[in-house]
Amino acid sequence: MNFINRILATFVLCALIATTLYLGAVVMQLIPLDARVFGTAWQRLPALQGWQAGVVTAAAALLALAALAAIIIEWRPTPRRKRPFIVSDNEHGSVSVERDSVCKLAEKVISAMDNVKDVKATVALGPQGIHLHCAIVISAAVVLPELGSQLQEEARARIEAQLGIPIAVLSAKLRYVPYRADNRALL
DSSP states (O other): OHHHHHHHHHHHHHHHHHHHHHHHHHHHTSSSOHHHHOOOOGGTTTGGHHHHHHHHHHHHHHHHHHHHHHHHHHSSSOOOOOOOOOEETTTTTTEEEOOOHHHHHHHHHHHTTTTTEEEEEEOOOOOEEEEEEEEEOOSSOOHHHHHHHHHHHHHHHHHHHHOOOOEEEEEEEEOOHHHHHHEEEEO
């Protein structure tokens, strides 16, 4: 919603809040009713007693809270859409790839490797290229430094070949799954 609409909506909702709080105060007989503003149809409002006054006051308070919630929702910042990565830009136009697609490609490439159980990837664009961060769950009986460097080399080569964008940083956070946990999962 644009800025002018937000201002108008806020103004209307603030007027609604003021009106409901005023009517609630009139019912509770905290302030007198101004007949010039509301007319003669509202003259019975201050005479409400007992549960009727409570119902009108509660309805006024709920309406005021709903209007306040609408103002808060209206003015909260909208999430910014992440821009795609530009793969190539020439005289015919540009070719771009979505960030989610880069993550899915990295997850597919890395999960196809031996001893990898699960992969979650996040991606960002830096000045030198893509920054790819992967959380990888590996199985038992592997040497972590060797597997980590193998994963980085193979994933970097395959992803750069498919995207045509250099990978500046490929960090791999390895998590080891014990052998017994693997056996219990298979049962």
